[in-house]
Amino acid sequence: MTINQSGWRPTAPASGAAAAPTFTGNKALMLEEPLIFEIGDAHTTGVDFAEGDVAGSRLGDLTRKTPIGLPGLSEPETVRHYTRLSRQNYAIDLGLFPLGSCTMKHNPRLNEKMARLPGFADVHPLQPTDTVQGALEVIHQLAHWLVTLTGMASVAMSPKAGAHGELCGILAIKAALAKRGDTDRKVILVPESAHGTNPATAAFAGFSVEDIPATAEGRVDTAALTARLGPDVAGVMITNPNTCGLFERDLKAISDAVHAAGGYVYCDGANFNAIVGRVRPGDLGIDAMHINLHKTFSTPHGGGGPGSGPVVFSDALTPFAPLPFVEKQGDHFALVEEETAGDHHASSFGRMVAFHGQMGMFTRALTYMLSHGADGLRQVAEDAVLNANYILRSLNDTLDAPFGGSGPCMHEALFSDDGLADGFSTIDIAKGLIDEGYHPMTMYFPLVVHGAMLVEPTETESKAALDQFIGALRSVAERAKAGDASLKTAPHFAPRSRLDETLAARKPVLVWKEPGLAVT
Amino acid sequence: MSRYFTEDHEWVDVDGEIGTVGISDYAQGQLGDIVFVDVPEEGKSLTKGDEAAVVESVKAASDVYSPVSGTVIEGNPALADEPALVNSDAEGDGWFFKIGISDASELDELMDEGAYEAFVAKL
Numbered sequence: 001m002t003i004n005q006s007g008w009r010p011t012a013p014a015s016g017a018a019a020a021p022t023f024t025g026n027k028a029l030m031l032e033e034p035l036i037f038e039i040g041d042a043h044t045t046g047v048d049f050a051e052g053d054v055a056g057s058r059l060g061d062l063t064r065k066t067p068i069g070l071p072g073l074s075e076p077e078t079v080r081h082y083t084r085l086s087r088q089n090y091a092i093d094l095g096l097f098p099l100g101s102c103t104m105k106h107n108p109r110l111n112e113k114m115a116r117l118p119g120f121a122d123v124h125p126l127q128p129t130d131t132v133q134g135a136l137e138v139i140h141q142l143a144h145w146l147v148t149l150t151g152m153a154s155v156a157m158s159p160k161a162g163a164h165g166e167l168c169g170i171l172a173i174k175a176a177l178a179k180r181g182d183t184d185r186k187v188i189l190v191p192e193s194a195h196g197t198n199p200a201t202a203a204f205a206g207f208s209v210e211d212i213p214a215t216a217e218g219r220v221d222t223a224a225l226t227a228r229l230g231p232d233v234a235g236v237m238i239t240n241p242n243t244c245g246l247f248e249r250d251l252k253a254i255s256d257a258v259h260a261a262g263g264y265v266y267c268d269g270a271n272f273n274a275i276v277g278r279v280r281p282g283d284l285g286i287d288a289m290h291i292n293l294h295k296t297f298s299t300p301h302g303g304g305g306p307g308s309g310p311v312v313f314s315d316a317l318t319p320f321a322p323l324p325f326v327e328k329q330g331d332h333f334a335l336v337e338e339e340t341a342g343d344h345h346a347s348s349f350g351r352m353v354a355f356h357g358q359m360g361m362f363t364r365a366l367t368y369m370l371s372h373g374a375d376g377l378r379q380v381a382e383d384a385v386l387n388a389n390y391i392l393r394s395l396n397d398t399l400d401a402p403f404g405g406s407g408p409c410m411h412e413a414l415f416s417d418d419g420l421a422d423g424f425s426t427i428d429i430a431k432g433l434i435d436e437g438y439h440p441m442t443m444y445f446p447l448v449v450h451g452a453m454l455v456e457p458t459e460t461e462s463k464a465a466l467d468q469f470i471g472a473l474r475s476v477a478e479r480a481k482a483g484d485a486s487l488k489t490a491p492h493f494a495p496r497s498r499l500d501e502t503l504a505a506r507k508p509v510l511v512w513k514e515p516g517l518a519v520t
Numbered sequence: 521m522s523r524y525f526t527e528d529h530e531w532v533d534v535d536g537e538i539g540t541v542g543i544s545d546y547a548q549g550q551l552g553d554i555v556f557v558d559v560p561e562e563g564k565s566l567t568k569g570d571e572a573a574v575v576e577s578v579k580a581a582s583d584v585y586s587p588v589s590g591t592v593i594e595g596n597p598a599l600a601d602e603p604a605l606v607n608s609d610a611e612g613d614g615w616f617f618k619i620g621i622s623d624a625s626e627l628d629e630l631m632d633e634g635a636y637e638a639f640v641a642k643l
Contacts, residue, residue: 444579501578505555506603 030495033084037512040073088495090439092302096461096469100412100442100454101195101243103273103295104302110371111298111364120363125355129335135359136333140326142366143310146291149377150269151282152312156321158357161307162270165290166201166237168311168322168352172288173235173264174205175320175349185234185263191220192448193242195268207234214448218244218403218414222254229261235287239268241275241410243446244403245388245454255285264288264317272296273458274385274411277378287314293358296380297365308361319347324356383459384411387466391455394470398477402449411458417451421483426451431498432476434491438469524587524627525636531611532587532619534627539588542615543575543606546640551577554606559595559617566590566619568626573616575606584616588626593618 025032057063073081090097097104115121123132143155159165170188177185188202191212199209212225220238236258240248248254255265267281267289273296275281281289293308294301301307313321323345324337335356336345372380385408392401392413400418403409417426430440430453442454455473457466479487489498521535529547533540548554556576566572566586573584573595595617598605606614621627631639 447580502553502555505553505578 027495030087031084032495033081033088035512036071036073036081037069037514039081040071040077042067042070042072044072044074044077046073046075046078095437095439096457096465097302097439098441098455098457098469099302099439100245100414100456101270101445102302102442103270103292103411103456103458105273105295105298105458106460107298107300107364108368108371111367114367115360115363117363120359123359125359129333133333136326136335138366139356139359139362140328140333142362142369143326145366145369146310146312149276149280150272150289150291150312151280152286152289153282153315154313154318154321156311156313156352157325157362158322158351158353158355159290159309159311160353160358161294161309162195162268162290162292163197163201163309164307164352165292165309165311166197166266166268167205168309169266169288169290169313169317170201170205170207170235170237171349172311172313172317172320172322173266174207175347176264176317177234179320179347182262185232187233188266189225189228189233189236191225191236191238191242193218193220193244193246193248193446194237194239195243195270196445198237198239198266198268202237212236214244217406218242218246218448219248219406220250220254222250225254226257229257229263231262233258233261233263235264235266237266237268239271240281240284241271243454244406244448245409245412245414246403246406247275247410251284251286259285269312270295271411274381276381277374278381282312282314287317288312293361293365298368299361299364306358306361308358308365310357319345320349321345322351323348324351326356380459381411384457385409387411387457387459387461388413388455390463390466391457391470394466395474395477398474398481399453412454412456414446414449415453415455416449417453420451420477420480424480424483424487426453428487428490429453429473429476429480431490432479432487433472435493436472436476438472523633524630525633525639526585526587526630527639528585530584530587531636532627532630534621534624537621537624538593539590539619539621540615541572541584541587541617541619543584543610544636544640545610548607548610548614551575551582552579553577554603557596557599557603557606557616559599560592562592562594564592566592568623575603575616586619587630588619588621588623590619590622593620 092104092106119134123135129136139157143157146155156168159168177183186208187210188207189210189212190199190202192214202209210228212228213221215221225236238248238251240251242248258265264287265285267286269281269289269291272291276296288311290309290311293299293310299305299308323341324335327334327336341348369377388411389408392404392409396404399415401414402416403414426443430443433440445452445454491497521533523531523533525531525544529544531542531544554575554577558574560572566589568586568589570586571583572586575582575584596615
């Protein structure tokens with residue numbers, strides 16, 4: 001046993017008197033932080049420049065007459081400013097992040113190690129391809145595994161995130177319809193259980209959107225969908241697993257019906273995490289699907305990094321996929337662009353971005369795949385589903401689970417606000433969870449459930465972590481059911497307590513002005 | 521003047537050929553604090569069931585459908601600065617737009633106040 005030779009022992013303070021406010025406004029080591037424009041001064045700089053050797057200015061009358069108003073800080077002041085701000089944030093590296101539909105899973109450090117290798121980190125998209133063969137091989141290999149895991153024919157790697165991928169898929173459908181002269185198909189059908197970005201994507205691409213209702217068990221109403229099919233329907237956008245946390249069992253039958261009616265099937269693959277390694281969407285007859293590398297394949301997001309949303313295509317849509325893509329020619333990896341596409345990719349609808357996609361995310365995603373292997377990826381899906389069902393069933397006695405009777409959920413558990421005391425709603429539970437030290441779950445979505453709470457634990461949480469979260473959510477939910485008035489003003493322990501979200505939305509202050517100047 | 525309701529929670533007051541349209545008090549309660557309302561412009565031609573206006577609360581954005589066909593006479597200018605009027609007086613000062621009704625027979629398909637109350641009670 002180690003002896004504490006100093007004789008000092010940590011002691012608990014005597015309870016009783018409430019603490020007086022501090023001189024600084026700080027609460028212990030949780031620091032208040034002003035805006036960057038409110039600290040430092042214009043004469044401070046983090047870098048000393050030598051006097052320029054250019055005599056005079058060549059700007060003439062165009063010289064700026066008023067100060068530019070940039071903040072002036074030294075390097076340590078700048079570092080502290082952003083570090084303090086980062087401490088007021090919540091992140092997957094701090095704790096469980098149950099944001100349903102977002103798949104906030106652990107970002108393995110091995111991914112980071114690989115992405116920082118100079119051959120990947122220091123390349124430029126305009127470098128001659130001879131000098132970036134390794135990077136192109138990464139894109140090619142990742143493309144191969146995405147196509148293999150989804151059972152599809154090809155993949156466009158360039159879309160930058162989920163909704164961008166949706167747009168890519170819908171533009172391919174539009175190009176395919178135009179190619180066969182079928183331009184009267186103006187309608188995209190979107191079930192209620194689809195992601196909210198789906199109707200926005202269809203409308204942005206110039207289609208009109210029609211809702212398809214959900215059944216009482218939370219799945220697409222197949223009869224209503226097939227009844228609506230016809231010569232004016234370009235396709236459907238369907239999310240599988242859907243936003244009610246359920247697998248769309250009838251997807252193959254739906255795809256067959258849509259194809260028979262001359263339409264295409266877009267699948268929102270944001271929830272692929274629940275089925276990766278278990279189900280190949282291509283076997284369900286879909287024509288296009290985006291894959292969120294920043295969800296299923298563990299690349300960082302939510303402020304930690306950019307998204308990446310490659311889109312897989314069926315044989316029918318492959319000719320219309322965007323440029324560029326990486327092709328293996330002998331031992332050489334080539335970028336197929338407009339100049340080199342030739343006749344064999346003449347129907348491409350164009351391109352989604354200037355360059356090839358999110359290289360840093362490709363490296364991370366491929367690292368994740370190769371370090372997990374086929375069995376590991378299958379276990380990802382299984383554990384994600386197991387964890388969500390553990391939460392769903394553990395809270396069955398406390399919270400209403402509207403689709404709890406529709407069989408096991410997939411990777412997210414859905415609750416409603418049914419049974420809370422009068423005047424209490426999902427927002428109060430979310431605020432209470434902040435006091436418990438958790439980022440709240442997704443709230444009020446999907447819209448088909450009143451006061452929805454969509455909880456996605458992901459596969460990387462241990463049973464102990466899940467039990468603690470379940471305990472916290474149960475405690476807060478029981479307070480909401482009992483009508484505990486203190487919950488209406490939660491959070492009490494956060495740097496700021498309940499904010500007036502209505503005022504913030506009605507009278508937003510979007511521009512910082514120097515104190516004393518009127519804010520308009 | 522008589523008031524009719526739709527199953528999508530719009531109301532329309534009919535005064536001769538002019539209808540005044542808004543959303544019901546029940547609807548504003550469901551939406552929560554309303555932060556933005558987009559009303560249709562004068563002269564816009566609407567068919568019954570068309571998306572006529574958008575109402576956004578802290579919880580969600582929703583479309584408001586026209587309960588009748590016709591041409592918009594005016595949108596409620598007060599809602600631009602004070603969307604909270606819809607919360608405080610949904611079936612009065614919080615009206616959305618006035619419309620010249622082109623087919624009065626469409627009103628027959630709508631509910632009167634008693635029928636709407638019974639409809640809401642079942643939700």
